Amino acid sequence: MTPTSPVEQVELPVRIERLSELAYNLWWTWSRTARSMFEQLHPVLWRVVEQNPVLFLHRIEPERLIAASQNLEFLARYDQSVASFERMIGEGQDQTWLGRNRPEMVGKTVAYFSAEFGLHRALPIYSGGLGVLAGDHAKEASDMGIPLVGVSLLYRQGYLRQRINHDGWQHDEPARLDPRAEPTTQVLSPDGSPVVVEVDLADGSGPLCLAVWKVQVGRVPIYLLDSDVDGNPEWTRELSSRLYGGDTEHRLRQEIVLGIGGVRLLRSLGIEPTYWHANEGHAALHLLERVRERVLGGKPFDDAVEAVRACTIFTTHTPVPAGHDIFSHSMMERYFQNYWPELGLSREEFMALGAHGDKAGFNFTALSLRLASNVNGVSEKHGEVSREMWHDLWPGSSATDAPIIHITNGVHLRTWISPIMRELYDRYLPRRWRDRQEDSLMWETILNIPDREFWEAHITAKQALIDEMDERARRRYAAGDFDAWQMLSSGPFQNANVLTLGFARRFATYKRATLLFRDMERLAAILNHPDHPVQIVFAGKAHPADQGGRSLIREIYLKARDPKLGGRISFAEDYEMGLASLLVAGVDVWLNNPRYPLEASGTSGMKAAANGVPNCSILDGWWIEGWDRRNTNGWGIAPSELSGEAQDEAEANAFYEMLEQQIVPMYYDRGPSGLPHEWIALSKEAIRTVAPNFSARRMVIDYVDKLYGPAARSCEGAREAEAVTVS
Numbered sequence: 144m145t146p147t148s149p150v151e152q153v154e155l156p157v158r159i160e161r162l163s164e165l166a167y168n169l170w171w172t173w174s175r176t177a178r179s180m181f182e183q184l185h186p187v188l189w190r191v192v193e194q195n196p197v198l199f200l201h202r203i204e205p206e207r208l209i210a211a212s213q214n215l216e217f218l219a220r221y222d223q224s225v226a227s228f229e230r231m232i233g234e235g236q237d238q239t240w241l242g243r244n245r246p247e248m249v250g251k252t253v254a255y256f257s258a259e260f261g262l263h264r265a266l267p268i269y270s271g272g273l274g275v276l277a278g279d280h281a282k283e284a285s286d287m288g289i290p291l292v293g294v295s296l297l298y299r300q301g302y303l304r305q306r307i308n309h310d311g312w313q314h315d316e317p318a319r320l321d322p323r324a325e326p327t328t329q330v331l332s333p334d335g336s337p338v339v340v341e342v343d344l345a346d347g348s349g350p351l352c353l354a355v356w357k358v359q360v361g362r363v364p365i366y367l368l369d370s371d372v373d374g375n376p377e378w379t380r381e382l383s384s385r386l387y388g389g390d391t392e393h394r395l396r397q398e399i400v401l402g403i404g405g406v407r408l409l410r411s412l413g414i415e416p417t418y419w420h421a422n423e424g425h426a427a428l429h430l431l432e433r434v435r436e437r438v439l440g441g442k443p444f445d446d447a448v449e450a451v452r453a454c455t456i457f458t459t460h461t462p463v464p465a466g467h468d469i470f471s472h473s474m475m476e477r478y479f480q481n482y483w484p485e486l487g488l489s490r491e492e493f494m495a496l497g498a499h500g501d502k503a504g505f506n507f508t509a510l511s512l513r514l515a516s517n518v519n520g521v522s523e524k525h526g527e528v529s530r531e532m533w534h535d536l537w538p539g540s541s542a543t544d545a546p547i548i549h550i551t552n553g554v555h556l557r558t559w560i561s562p563i564m565r566e567l568y569d570r571y572l573p574r575r576w577r578d579r580q581e582d583s584l585m586w587e588t589i590l591n592i593p594d595r596e597f598w599e600a601h602i603t604a605k606q607a608l609i610d611e612m613d614e615r616a617r618r619r620y621a622a623g624d625f626d627a628w629q630m631l632s633s634g635p636f637q638n639a640n641v642l643t644l645g646f647a648r649r650f651a652t653y654k655r656a657t658l659l660f661r662d663m664e665r666l667a668a669i670l671n672h673p674d675h676p677v678q679i680v681f682a683g684k685a686h687p688a689d690q691g692g693r694s695l696i697r698e699i700y701l702k703a704r705d706p707k708l709g710g711r712i713s714f715a716e717d718y719e720m721g722l723a724s725l726l727v728a729g730v731d732v733w734l735n736n737p738r739y740p741l742e743a744s745g746t747s748g749m750k751a752a753a754n755g756v757p758n759c760s761i762l763d764g765w766w767i768e769g770w771d772r773r774n775t776n777g778w779g780i781a782p783s784e785l786s787g788e789a790q791d792e793a794e795a796n797a798f799y800e801m802l803e804q805q806i807v808p809m810y811y812d813r814g815p816s817g818l819p820h821e822w823i824a825l826s827k828e829a830i831r832t833v834a835p836n837f838s839a840r841r842m843v844i845d846y847v848d849k850l851y852g853p854a855a856r857s858c859e860g861a862r863e864a865e866a867v868t869v870s
C-alpha cells in the first residue's frame with residue numbers, strides 16, 4: 144500500500160475499518176450490496192465524487208462515519224459486503240469456475256496487455272468500446288477464477304470530459320487523474336522504495352523511468368505504467384498524460400512504454416505468465432520484447448519467434464483503417480535502430496515484420512499477426528472480414544482459410560444489468576443464477592417475471608435516466624455555463640411515458656449518427672404523432688481530431704432546438720460508463736445504424752438487451768448473430784446492396800418504416816391492464832436470447848476453450864522442446 148493514498152490518512156472507526164480495503168478493490172462496482180453500502184453512507188457526496196470511493200472516504204465527515212458504525216442497517220450491509228468480499232478473495236482456484244470446469248488450466252497465468260481498461264467511470268483510462276471490453280474481460284476472469292494479470296498505462300489526463308458549447312461544438316476537457324485520489328496503489332519493492340521500470344526511447348535522452356500503479360479488480364491485478372516520474376525529462380513526463388489527442392509519434396512512444404515496459408514490469412515483479420494475450424495492435428511491442436529476451440539468451444531469431452508465437456493470443460478489433468497503428472519507417476528507424484540488432488536482425492528484416500503487401504509503413508496489426516499463433520476477430524462477420532483483410536500474410540492461404548478465428552464479444556452482466564433489473568432477476572431467476580449465466584435454459588425462467596413487475600422496473604430505470612439528465616442539465620445551468628438553448632438541447636421535455644429511442648456511441652463517421660435526420664418531414668411526423676409520440680436521446684464523444692465526428696454532434700445538437708422536432712430530441716453530454724449504464728437500461732429501444740460491414744462487433748446493444756431493451760439495428764457486427772430472424776427479440780435491418788448516398792437513403796427509409804409500422808404501434812398497444820404485453824414479451828425474449836450468448840462469461844469460456852487452452856498447451860510443448868535443446 145502506498146503511504147500517499149489519501150484514504151490512508153483517514154481514521155475509520157474500527158467497526159467499519161475494512162471500508163478502505165473495499166474502496167481499493169473495484170469488486171465493489173459489481174457487487175450490488177457493496178455499491179449500495181457506499182451510496183447509503185452519504186448519497187449526495189457519493190454523487191459529487193462521481194462514485195469514486197477513495198475520494199469519498201477522504202471527504203466524508205468523521206461524524207458521519209462514526210454514526211454509520213453505530214447504525215444497524217448500515218452495519219448489516221457492511222457485514223454482508225465484507226463477507227462476500229472475503230468469500231471471493233478466499234476462494235481457492237480449484238473451487239472457482241476454472242477449477243471445477245477446466246482444472247488443467249488452474250495456476251496458468253495469462254498476461255493481458257491492453258492500452259485501455261474501462262473499469263468504472265471513476266477511473267478514466269479508457270475511451271470507448273475496446274477499453275470497456277478489456278475491463279469486462281478482466282472482471283469476468285476474476286469471477287471465473289482465471290489467473291489474469293492486466294498491463295496498461297496510467298493516463299494522467301484520461302478520457303476527455305465532453306462539454307457542448309452554445310453553438311453545438313464539442314469542447315474537450317481532459318479528465319485529470321490523480322492516482323493518489325483513485326483506487327490505485329503505487330507498487331513498492333520489498334524495501335519500500337517504488338518499483339521503477341526502465342525503457343529506452345533511443346533518442347539519446349537516456350532511459351525513461353516508469354512508476355507502476357496497481358488497480359485491483361476482484362482477484363485480478365492490473366498494473367499501470369506511469370511516466371510522470373521525477374527525474375524524467377519534462378517532455379517524457381507528458382507521455383502517460385494523454386489517452387487522446389497525441390500525434391503518431393506520441394502514440395508510438397506510448398506503445399513502447401506499454402509493450403516493452405510492460406514485459407520488463409512483469410519480469411521485475413517476478414510474475415511468470417504461462418501465456419500472453421495482446422488486445423489489439425497497440426500491445427504489439429510486447430511480442431518483440433519477448434523475442435528479444437530469447438535472442439539475448441542465445442536463441443536464433445526464428446526459434447525465438449516460434450517460442451513466442453506458441454504462447455501468444457492476439458485479438459484484432461476493427462476493420463476500420465484508422466484503428467490500425469501504422470508508423471513510418473523513418474520513425475521506426477529512429478526508435479528501433481538500437482533494438483533490431485538485439486533481435487539479430489538487419490534493418491530490412493526488421494521492417495519486414497511490419498510489412499503488409501505493398502502498403503507503406505510499419506503495421507502493428509501485421510506485426511502482431513506474425514508473432515501470435517492464436518488469433519481472433521470479435522464476431523463471426525468480423526472474423527470473415529479479418530481473414531479477407533489479412534490472409535496475404537500467410538502465403539498460400541486464402542480469405543476462407545487464413546488462420547483467424549472469431550470469438551464474439553460479450554458484456555459483464557453484473558456490471559451492466561441495472562440495479563433495479565438485477566433485483567428482479569435475483570427474485571425470479573433460480574438461486575445463484577449468476578453462476579449459470581451462460582446457460583440458455585436457465586434464462587427461460589425470465590418468463591416467470593410477472594409483466595406488471597417487469598414493466599414497473601423498466602419504467603423505474605427509465606425515470607432514473609431522465610432524472611440524471613435533468614440533474615446534469617440543472618447543475619450546468621446553476622453553474623452559469625448553460626444558456627437556454629443548451630438547456631433545451633439537453634432534453635428537459637423528456638417524458639417517461641413516451642417511447643424513447645437511444646443512440647449512444649463514439650461519433651465515428653461510419654456509425655452514421657445522423658442517419659435518421661435524412662428526411663426531416665418524416666422524422667418530425669414520427670416524433671410529433673399526437674397519440675404515439677417518440678423521443679430520441681443521443682450521446683457520444685467524437686475523437687478530438689475528428690472534424691467529421693464533431694460536425695455530426697453539432698448537427699444533432701442544433702436539430703434538438705428545431706421547433707419542428709418538438710423538443711423530442713436531446714443530446715446528453717459526456718458519454719462515459721456511468722451514463723452508459725443509465726442509457727442501456729433506461730431507453731425503450733437501442734438504435735444502431737453503422738455502415739456495413741464496419742461495425743466489428745458493438746457491445747452496447749448487448750448491454751441494452753440484457754436489461755430488456757430491444758435493439759433495432761442494421762444487421763452488422765454481433766447483431767447478425769444476436770437477431771432471431773423473426774423480429775421477436777428485436778428488429779434487424781438488412782444492409783442495402785447500394786452504396787454511398789443511395790445506401791444511406793435506402794437504410795434510413797428502412798428505419799422509418801420499421802418505426803412506423805412495427806415499433807411505435809407495438810409500444811403503444813396497451814390492453815385493459817395498461818401494459819404493452821406484446822412489447823414486454825419481446826423484451827423478455829431479448830433477455831432470454833442475448834444475455835446467455837453475449838455475456839462476458841460465454842466470451843471468456845470461448846477464449847479458454849479456443850485460444851487460451853491451446854496456447855497454454857503449445858506453450859508447454861515449446862518449453863519442453865526448449866528444455867531438450869538446452870540439455
Ligand SMILES: *Cc1c(COP(=O)(O)O)cnc(C)c1O
Binds near residue numbers: 273723745
Ligand atoms: C459499451 C460502451 C461502448 C461500446 O459501445 P459500442 O456499441 O461498441 O459502440 C462505448 N463507450 C461506453 C462508455 C460504453 O459503455
